[in-house]
Amino acid sequence: MEIGNTDAVRLTDVSKVYGRRANQVVALEEVTTAFGRGTFTAIMGPSGSGKSTLLQCAAGLDQPTSGSVLLDGHEISTMDETELTMLRRERIGFVFQSFNLLPVLTVRQNVTLPLRLGGRKPARGRVSQVLEQVGLGQRSNHRPAELSGGQQQRVAIARALITDPAVIFADEPTGSLDTRSARDVLTLLSGSARSTGQTIVMVTHDPVAASYADRVLFLADGRLAGELHSPTAESVAERMTRLGAFADEDDLARAGAVRGGQR
Numbered sequence: 381m382e383i384g385n386t387d388a389v390r391l392t393d394v395s396k397v398y399g400r401r402a403n404q405v406v407a408l409e410e411v412t413t414a415f416g417r418g419t420f421t422a423i424m425g426p427s428g429s430g431k432s433t434l435l436q437c438a439a440g441l442d443q444p445t446s447g448s449v450l451l452d453g454h455e456i457s458t459m460d461e462t463e464l465t466m467l468r469r470e471r472i473g474f475v476f477q478s479f480n481l482l483p484v485l486t487v488r489q490n491v492t493l494p495l496r497l498g499g500r501k502p503a504r505g506r507v508s509q510v511l512e513q514v515g516l517g518q519r520s521n522h523r524p525a526e527l528s529g530g531q532q533q534r535v536a537i538a539r540a541l542i543t544d545p546a547v548i549f550a551d552e553p554t555g556s557l558d559t560r561s562a563r564d565v566l567t568l569l570s571g572s573a574r575s576t577g578q579t580i581v582m583v584t585h586d587p588v589a590a591s592y593a594d595r596v597l598f599l600a601d602g603r604l605a606g607e608l609h610s611p612t613a614e615s616v617a618e619r620m621t622r623l624g625a626f627a628d629e630d631d632l633a634r635a636g637a638v639r640g641g642q643r
């Protein structure tokens with residue numbers, strides 16, 4: 381069922397409780413929000429605030445305890461595992477901190493893998509087009525070990541883009557990259573939202589990374605704790621400090637670097 385609306389994902393009163401009785405952890409509590417088509421949203425919050433849980437529930441990798449998740453017009457909270465697997469394969473792209481490329485496959489083979497797993501072939505010229513889009517047109521026959529971290533992450537983004545997904549979910553996509561590679565990856569993500577209307581939802585701890593998004597959603601203790609539109613690294617860092625997120629020295633140093641104007 382496809383419904384005509386402008387939201388790629390809509391969560392209504394989503395709660396997630398792990399464990400039973402005395403050991404219960406409320407990871408998400410009645411979260412209601414939406415991710416509009418063609419938008420780039422960053423999700424931020426202190427450690428343990430529910431960011432990964434939100435991403436997993438929104439992407440159909442985990443089922444909420446209660447509430448509704450409408451993804452690309454499909455109610456996923458009532459789907460069984462087979463239906464969810466199909467939906468994830470067809471309509472969702474994933475990008476992880478650790479790239480998750482297969483070392484024995486070439487760049488081209490890695491990028492086409494999601495299609496081949498679904499028994500499909502890429503349309504003529506599509507793989508080259510996507511590789512050009514991520515700036516790796518000349519690297520299609522290389523293997524991941526022959527590429528830098530930033531280039532490997534761009535292969536992972538090409539692999540996410542190839543299925544033309546309704547949403548790309550990215551979990552700390554710049555977490556293991558140097559500043560310059562991180563900037564390339566973030567520019568690519570924000571560019572694909574702006575130029576091709578790709579919807580992107582990204583979890584990050586980094587205010588600079590979040591500043592590339594159109595909107596930042598803040599979580600605290602499993603609940604929504606406000607949002608910022610057209611964020612700057614400074615405004616995000618300030619909000620995170622207020623949420624008590626920068627509790628250790630590394631985080632404080634990063635917030636300080638941000639105020640020094642990294643971007």
Ligand SMILES: Nc1ncnc2c1ncn2[C@@H]1O[C@H](COP(=O)(O)OP(=O)(O)OP(=O)(O)O)[C@@H](O)[C@H]1O
Pocket residue numbers: 398399405406407425426427428429430431432433434
């Ligand atoms: N499988 C699980 N079983 C029990 N508790 C869990 C499970 N997964 C997450 N939690 C708990 O749910 C809460 C939210 O966790 P989550 O991983 O979503 O937070 P996060 O904001 O992504 O944290 P971080 O920034 O540290 O990665 C935490 O208290 C965590 O301990």
